[in-house]
């Protein structure tokens with residue numbers, strides 16, 4: 001499978017690194033191009049991908065074209081470039097950009113896939129959500145399965161659910177990193193070594209979330225196993241709730257969903 005990346009920043013490189021690491025794609029089957037050449041030079045160095053001379057050339061020489069630039073740049077694809085995608089599978093990771101807006105730019109593509117991946121894909125621990133524009137053929141489904149499996153796990157969702165899914169799995173890594181950052185800063189301020197605090201936070205996060213996933217138990221039951229009556233965890237959770245933590249999670253998800261909807265309505 002020959003794959004071409006238009007846009008080679010954080011997400012494009014996370015995907016390309018995942019593909020090469022899992023052997024889905026040999027380096028000589030990968031091509032990339034970016035705006036200034038900065039991202040493509042890094043991707044080429046990390047993966048061995050060839051830097052294409054133009055977007056048109058990259059599209060012509062790829063079986064699958066991955067759009068990995070900023071959502072606002074979708075309409076910079078020219079008619080000539082779009083024509084080169086006739087009969088090809090076009091995969092977009094552009095947050096908020098709908099299948100309809102992709103179809104308007106790539107009317108002759110064989111099929112379109114809207115994917116929301118995440119940055120842990122760079123170590124094969126990503127999770128993606130996705131939807132097809134048309135019911136995929138067996139070979140299109142197989143290609144997308146292979147591509148997404150190289151990044152981690154993947155779940156098909158209805159397009160109208162992607163706004164919420166984006167906040168959970170696309171933005172989610174930043175949420176957990178922010179928690180890790182704040183915990184380590186708070187620990188440091190109280191005399192615990194910051195690096196040790198980060199390790200404790202990361203390993204506690206990994207263990208707790210693995211337990212939540214493996215046990216399939218209600219998070220509330222898992223919380224009850226930790227809380228001792230009037231103990232330390234009780235003090236922690238009561239303080240979080242008193243300070244509005246549930247409301248903060250709910251409102252921040254709404255603000256992010258609103259931004260995703262705004263992007264889907266913009267040109």
Ligand SMILES: NC(=O)C1=CN([C@@H]2O[C@H](COP(=O)(O)OP(=O)(O)OC[C@H]3O[C@@H](n4cnc5c(N)ncnc54)[C@H](OP(=O)(O)O)[C@@H]3O)[C@@H](O)[C@H]2O)C=CC1
Pocket residue numbers: 006007008009010011012033034035036037038039040068069070071073076093094095096116117118119170171
């Ligand atoms: N980062 C993340 O966690 C996630 C990002 N996404 C989506 O991935 C996409 C890329 O995000 P991210 O990788 O973080 O962004 P970056 O800013 O890291 O990378 C953007 C890339 O696009 C290139 N570029 C800019 N304009 C154009 C253009 N007109 N044509 C071709 N290439 C262009 C840039 O070129 P150059 O390198 O030369 O400057 C750069 O390589 C976004 O649409 C985002 O919504 C989706 C899920 C998660």
Ligand SMILES: O=C(O)[C@@H]1CCC=N1
Pocket residue numbers: 095166170171
């Ligand atoms: O911040 C963004 O818009 C993209 C989508 C999810 C992660 N990064």
